[in-house]
Amino acid sequence: MSVAARRPLDDPGLADEFLRVIGDGDEYAAVDMVTSLLDDGVPAQRIMIDLIARTQARVGDLWAANQWSVAREHAATAISERALGALAARTNVKPSRGRVTIACVDGEWHALPTRILAEMLRLDGWRVDFLGANVPGPHLITHLHQTGPDVVALSCMIATRLPRAHAAITACRAAGVPVIAGGRGFGPGGRYAQHLGADAWAAGAEEAVRRLARNWPPHNQDAPLAAHLGDDEYTYVVRHRPELISTAMKRLAEAYPTMREYNQRQRDATAEDMAHIVDFLAAALYVSETAVFTDFVTWTEGVLRARGVPPVALRVGLQTIQDQLRDYPAATAILASGAARIPA
Ligand code: B12
Known part of the structure; x- marks a missing residue:
């Protein structure tokens, strides 16, 4: 049996x-x-x-x-x-609805959630073009022109990809194809998806199946809250990403002496964490949502603690970035809110 x-x-x-x-x-x-x-x-x-x-x-x-x-x-x-x-x-359903393109935004590697979405929509009668992980925006648009879908389903599981998600949403809509967004990167209740101009958002594959089965495309399209996206502070942080990280690594070694005993693997992991700090900061600036950063800090603190890294290391890490961004009030405020989330 x-x-x-x-x-x-x-x-x-x-x-x-x-x-x-x-x-x-x-x-x-x-x-x-x-x-x-x-x-x-x-x-x-x-x-x-x-x-x-x-x-x-x-x-x-x-x-x-x-x-x-x-x-x-x-x-x-x-x-x-x-x-x-x-x-x-083992499950074949003849397409009886429209055609849907499903893709992860540029730099987004979580393909399995979208694969589940693809199978769920296929079982509901959609003809599915599943493009998988990390689909560069221009290639996605070329694909839309070649296939003419009724809807694009865009996934963003990590908030650092929100600027790319915005570019993809804008380009799909300009090509005349409405967008349903999904994935935890779009924030609680999908609030960043609305900022970025998506036509709809769904918490999971089942909700997406329901939403697409009726009233699609949605008619009550609120204007996206996109006016402030990608301002000067965001641009500065993105352009200076390499220096911000390398300077932070040097200062971290001075301010947090334990790091001097780190082996190469630990140094690499620390550099990756510093890169995440900068990337989540940039995403928070992009959508003007401090929560993008504070949620990340809470999550990172737990992950680091599980690996024996004390909260003070993260606090010092944030400070080394903040010290480099003194002339940038929004970035400084976001970093300070993040630091406030770290237990004493
Ligand atoms: C497997 C996995 C990976 C794999 C993905 C491989 C693959 N083929 O998919 C790899 C190794 C690539 C990976 C990488 C990373 N991952 Co990962 N990963 C996971 C893990 C364990 C499972 C993902 C999964 O399959 N979930 C199952 C699905 C079904 O979950 P779901 O979210 O409920 O899916 C539904 C919705 O999201 C929604 N949905 C998703 N997309 C869309 C799109 C549309 C249009 C709609 C309508 C709905 C929709 O529908 C889905 C089905 O119902 C999750 C844990 C988790 N809780 O999900 C972490 C997780 C998502 N990863 C995480 C992280 C941090 C990372 C990395 C940053 C790690 C690192 N340090 O490098 C990188 C980022 C890579 C990148 N840039 O994309 C964190 C995110 C935390 C956070 N702060 O948000 C998680 C939550 C792990 C954790 N517990 O901390 N990861």
């Missing part, structure tokens, strides 16, 4: 087992579990959302808590993709 047979999807043991098999790199067991559920009459949509997507969120938590390595997360994600592919291969 297959492992999943006759076990309901809401059995918590099943989710634990799926996490275990993907964490152990057992792709055959993972595929067997999802196809057995399908054989038992569980709708493919439920398996994708309630099992695969939910388990991926747990994978993220385990990585953030430093319990799973990056390699283990990568392997598990690859198996989730394989399980999703197995479900897709």
Whole structure:
């Protein structure tokens, strides 16, 4: 008997087992579990959302808590993709609605959430062009001209990609194709998607299926709140990114003596963290939303703590950037709000 047979999807043991098999790199067991559920009459949509997507969120938590390595997360994600592919291969729906292009914005590597969205829309009768991760804006537009979709679904899971998301949304709309946005990068309730002029936003694939099934394109298109986007401070931070990071690294070594004993791997990780600080600051300036940065600081503080890095290191890191941006009041205020989120 297959492992999943006759076990309901809401059995918590099943989710634990799926996490275990993907964490152990057992792709055959993972595929067997999802196809057995399908054989038992569980709708493919439920398996994708309630099992695969939910388990991926747990994978993220385990990585953030430093319990799973990056390699283990990568392997598990690859198996989730394989399980999703197995479900897709066994479910055929004739297209009966319009055509949708699904893409991650430039620099956005989280393809699996959009792959789930793609399968969900396909099962609802859409003809789907799935472009996957990291789609440069000009190539996306060329594709739209070649295929003429009714809607573009754009994903942004990391807020640092918001400026690129804005460029893509603007270009798609200029090409006459309405945009539905999604992914956690667009902020709570998708509020940054509205700033950036998206026609609609959906919290997840199920909501997107519902939204696109009726009243599409939406008629009540509020004017985007885009007037202030990409001002001087944003431009300064983006143009001076390399110096901001390298100067911060030098000053960090002076202000935080523990860093002098860091090995190369720890120095590389620190440089990556400093780059994230600058990138999230730029995104916060771009959409004029301090929360983009403060949410990032809260998240980073937890991730660093799980890796044994004390909060003071992050506070000093923020200060080394702030010291370089004294003449930039909005950036200084955002950095100070971030620092205030770090526990004493
Ligand atoms: C796998 C993974 C990766 C893989 C992605 C590989 C792949 N093929 O997808 C890789 C290794 C590339 C990766 C990289 C990074 N990741 Co990552 N990743 C994840 C992880 C563990 C799972 C993603 C996933 O599949 N989720 C399952 C889906 C189904 O979740 P979902 O969000 O509910 O999906 C729904 C909605 O998002 C929505 N949706 C998404 N897009 C769209 C689009 C439209 C139009 C619509 C309508 C809806 C919609 O619909 C989806 C389906 O219902 C998440 C954890 C998590 N909680 O998601 C972290 C996570 C998203 N990553 C995170 C981070 C920080 C990163 C990195 C910055 C890490 C680093 N230091 O390099 C990089 C950034 C890379 C980049 N620039 O894109 C953080 C983000 C935290 C934050 N501050 O927002 C998370 C939350 C992990 C964590 N717990 O901290 N990651």
